[in-house]
Amino acid sequence: MKNKIESRKEEIIRVATKLFKEKGYSAVTMRDIAKSMGIKAASLYNHINSKQDILKTIIISLAEQFTAGMLEIKSSGESCVNKLKAIIKLHVTLSSQNIYGMSSLNNDWMHLEEQLPYYIKLRSEYEDDFKNILEQGIGKGELINVKPDVMMFSILTTLRSLYLWIPKKEDIDLHDLTENLSQILLDGINK
C-alpha cells in the first residue's frame, strides 16, 4: 500500500498545492486541478473527498511538522540563542521542502472549516513557545531587553515568508541561507 511511488491522491494534492500558491485556494477550481492532471474534475473524487479536504491535508500536515520541530527545540537544553538558530533552521528546512504548501499555511488557513480551531490552537502554542524562548533569553541576559512581542513578530514573519523567496534563488545553498539569516536576525545588519 505505502509505495515509494506517488499515489494518485498524492499527485492531486501536489498539483493542487502548487495551484493554491499561484492563485489562492478560493480562486482554484476543481476543474483547474483536473486540467493540470489531464483528467476530468469528477475523476478527482475517486481519490479525494472534497476540495476542503485537500486544503486540510496541506495545512494541518505542515502545521504539525512545525509543532513537532518546536517540541524538540524546546526540550533541547540549548542556550536561547542556539534555540533561536534551531528555529531558523527548522523554518528553512520545512519551507524549502514545502515552498508551495507554505503559501496555503500562511494565506488560506482561514478557509479551513472543521479543522480551523485545531489549526489556530497549533499556531498559538507555537507562538507561545517562541515567545517563551525569547523571554528566557532576555531574562538570562542573552538578548537585548526589547518587547518580546515585537522581536517575535519581526523574526517570525521573516521566517514565515521564506517560501516566497527561496524559489527565486535556484542556486541557493540552504546552509548558507540559514547562516546568513541567523546573522541578520540575531546580530542585525548595522556594523
Added chain:
Amino acid sequence: MKNKIESRKEEIIRVATKLFKEKGYSAVTMRDIAKSMGIKAASLYNHINSKQDILKTIIISLAEQFTAGMLEIKSSGESCVNKLKAIIKLHVTLSSQNIYGMSSLNNDWMHLEEQLPYYIKLRSEYEDDFKNILEQGIGKGELINVKPDVMMFSILTTLRSLYLWIPKKEDIDLHDLTENLSQILLDGINK
C-alpha cells in the same frame, strides 16, 4: 464634489477592503459587500464599475504611496542607515493607515488583470531602490557585508507583514514601534 464626508463609492471600497482582508479577494462576493452595507448587490453598480475595479483601486493606490515615499527617501541625501530608518517609518505609517488594504497588496495582487504589469513594475522598482540603498551601505562600510538580497528579504518581509500585527496591539504607540523595529532590524536582538 470632493467632500470631506465619505462618498458612497468610498464606503464600498472601505467595506470591501475589510472583507478582502478577512477572506481574500476571490472568496468575497459582491453580495457579501452589499450585505455589509445593507443594500443589494446590484445597487453597488451605481457607484463602482466592477469587482476588479475595487481591487485595482485598493492596490494601485497603496503601491503608488510606497513608490512616492521611496522617491523622497532616495533623494534625501541622508546616510544609508537613516534611509533605512525612514523606510521603516514609511511602512509603519502606511501600514497603520491601511491595515486592511495591505492585505490585498500582499496577497491578492495576482488577481489584478490589466493593471498587473503596472503593479509588478512598481514593486520591482521599489525593491531595486531598496537594494541600492543596502548596497551603498555595504560599500561605505555602514552595513555588514552580507548578501544584500538576504538582507532586503528579511527586512522587507517583516515590514510587509506589519499589517498583520499592528491591529493586535490597540494601545500601540507607532513611534515606539518604529524605534523598536529599527533597533531589532538594524542592530539585531543579540546582546
Added chain:
DNA sequence: AATTTTAACTAACAATTGTTAGTTAGTGAA
C-alpha cells in the same frame, strides 16, 4: 412647479462552482 439626477430596488442572465450518479474499459486475483 417641472425637471433631472441619484441611488436604491426587483428580476433575470449566462457562466461557473463543487459535487453526485451511473457507466465503462482495463487490471490483477480467484
Added chain:
DNA sequence: TTCACTAACTAACAATTGTTAGTTAAAATT
C-alpha cells in the same frame, strides 16, 4: 475464465457567481 476493483468517463444537479436591464421613489436643480 470469472470476478472484483480501480480509475477514468459523461451527464447532470442545485447553488452561487458577477453583472445588466428596467423601474421607482426621493432629492437636488432648474
